[in-house]
Amino acid sequence: MKEITCEKSQDLILKDLDEDLDFSEEQSLTNHIAQCDKCAHAKIVYGRIYSSLAGAAPEDPGAPFWEEHLKDMKSKIKEKGGKRKRGWGWAPAYAAASVIIVISVSLYGLWNIHLNPLMDITSARSIVLELDHVYGPVTPENGVYDIYGFKSQDLDIKFALDDPSLGPCWFEVEESAYNSLM
Amino acid sequence: MTDSQLVKAAAKGDEKAFSQLVERHYKALTMTLLAYVKDPEDARDICQQAILKAYERLSSLLDSASFKSWLYRIAINAANDHLKKKRKVLWADNLSEIPESREPSSFEKLKTAQQTSRVREAIDKLPEKQRIIVALRIYEDMDYRQISQVLTCEPSTARANFFHAIKSLKRILEDEI
Numbered sequence: 042m043k044e045i046t047c048e049k050s051q052d053l054i055l056k057d058l059d060e061d062l063d064f065s066e067e068q069s070l071t072n073h074i075a076q077c078d079k080c081a082h083a084k085i086v087y088g089r090i091y092s093s094l095a096g097a098a099p100e101d102p103g104a105p106f107w108e109e110h111l112k113d114m115k116s117k118i119k120e121k122g123g124k125r126k127r128g129w130g131w132a133p134a135y136a137a138a139s140v141i142i143v144i145s146v147s148l149y150g151l152w153n154i155h156l157n158p159l160m161d162i163t164s165a166r167s168i169v170l171e172l173d174h175v176y177g178p179v180t181p182e183n184g185v186y187d188i189y190g191f192k193s194q195d196l197d198i199k200f201a202l203d204d205p206s207l208g209p210c211w212f213e214v215e216e217s218a219y220n221s222l223m
Numbered sequence: 224m225t226d227s228q229l230v231k232a233a234a235k236g237d238e239k240a241f242s243q244l245v246e247r248h249y250k251a252l253t254m255t256l257l258a259y260v261k262d263p264e265d266a267r268d269i270c271q272q273a274i275l276k277a278y279e280r281l282s283s284l285l286d287s288a289s290f291k292s293w294l295y296r297i298a299i300n301a302a303n304d305h306l307k308k309k310r311k312v313l314w315a316d317n318l319s320e321i322p323e324s325r326e327p328s329s330f331e332k333l334k335t336a337q338q339t340s341r342v343r344e345a346i347d348k349l350p351e352k353q354r355i356i357v358a359l360r361i362y363e364d365m366d367y368r369q370i371s372q373v374l375t376c377e378p379s380t381a382r383a384n385f386f387h388a389i390k391s392l393k394r395i396l397e398d399e400i
Contacts, residue, residue, distance in 0.1 A: 052386065055386045055389055055390075086396070086397060087389065087393060089338070090342065090389060090392050090396060091389070093338050093339055093341075093342040094346075094357065094361045095361055096339045096342075097339050097340075097342035097346060098254060098361075098362045099254060099257040099258050099261075099343070102257070102263040106263060106267070107250060110253065110267050110270070110271075111245075111246065111249065113267075113271065114245060114270075114271050114274060115242060115245070117271060117275055118238065118241060118242060118245065118275065118278060119238070121275055121278055121279065122236075122238045122241075122278075
């Protein structure tokens with residue numbers, strides 16, 4: 042059987058204490074220890090350290106400490122949970138408020154008669170994206186964007202700028218079908 | 224209920240399920256942190272900080288079965304930050320005040336005559352990384368795979384570090400034990 046070094050032997054002692062030695066390692070260790078006083082002593086010392094370790098855990102801080110700790114933690118969790126719930130609770134309200142603002146802006150555009158056509162197709166597209174949030178998809182019926190507007194579903198969408206220098210901030214939406222019903 | 228089931232329920236907003244998880248783990252986690260940071264109040268604060276962080280991010284935990292190692296990882300990261308800050312404060316304090324060297328009293332010598340106390344003191348002398356591995360392996364009874372998940376290293380590294388810690392303890396205690 043191959044001889045092992047003292048260094049290897051000490052690793053095997055630790056592996057043994059970890060209950061992880063295979064048969065050949067166990068044989069090697071037993072043979073080495075039988076011939077090496079230093080490692081035999083090391084095995085005893087490691088064994089004592091190992092058996093003392095579990096008992097050497099930090100001292101328990103005591104029941105009042107644990108009670109206060111748990112109470113404190115539960116109240117913090119409750120507080121956190123409450124915030125989380127409130128956070129979710131407001132989300133639909135924020136969404137509804139956003140929709141109302143966008144619709145108000147759109148409707149305000151109806152009464153704003155300073156008509157200026159859009160300057161470019163990029164502005165038209167960005168307005169369409171805004172409209173999508175309010176009306177759902179308003180893709181042009183013919184698939185072509187126009188700087189003056191287009192028809193989509195029951196809507197006759199006309200682009201109109203209050204002030205061309207401000208970019209696409211106001212626009213007009215004529216709800217043709219709705220108007221005709223009125 | 225298993226940890227995994229409780230984690231799934233808690234992730235869906237069941238606060239009671241999370242409280243159950245907390246009650247299951249907070250003592251052991253605090254004791255591990257106590258072995259690491261050596262101050263009960265600090266250990267308690269870090270434990271609470273870690274548990275609240277885990278609660279906030281529960282939905283990001285992909286494998287609900289690995290909750291314990293995930294929670295310990297959060298806690299040990301928080302403890303590392305705490306120790307870094309504490310070292311800075313100690314360093315700043317030492318600039319203005321050099322502590323007097325203090326010989327242990329005869330009473331203290333008598334106290335440390337007990338083997339358990341000596342081992343506990345020896346553990347306290349270990350470097351932080353070795354101390355936490357001893358705590359996880361011995362007090363938490365984690366295997367090397369679990370330790371590797373907590374410390375984000377290979378299981379073989381965890382084992383090598385544990386053995387290294389035991390060898391360090393032997394060097395410290397050789398003449399006393």
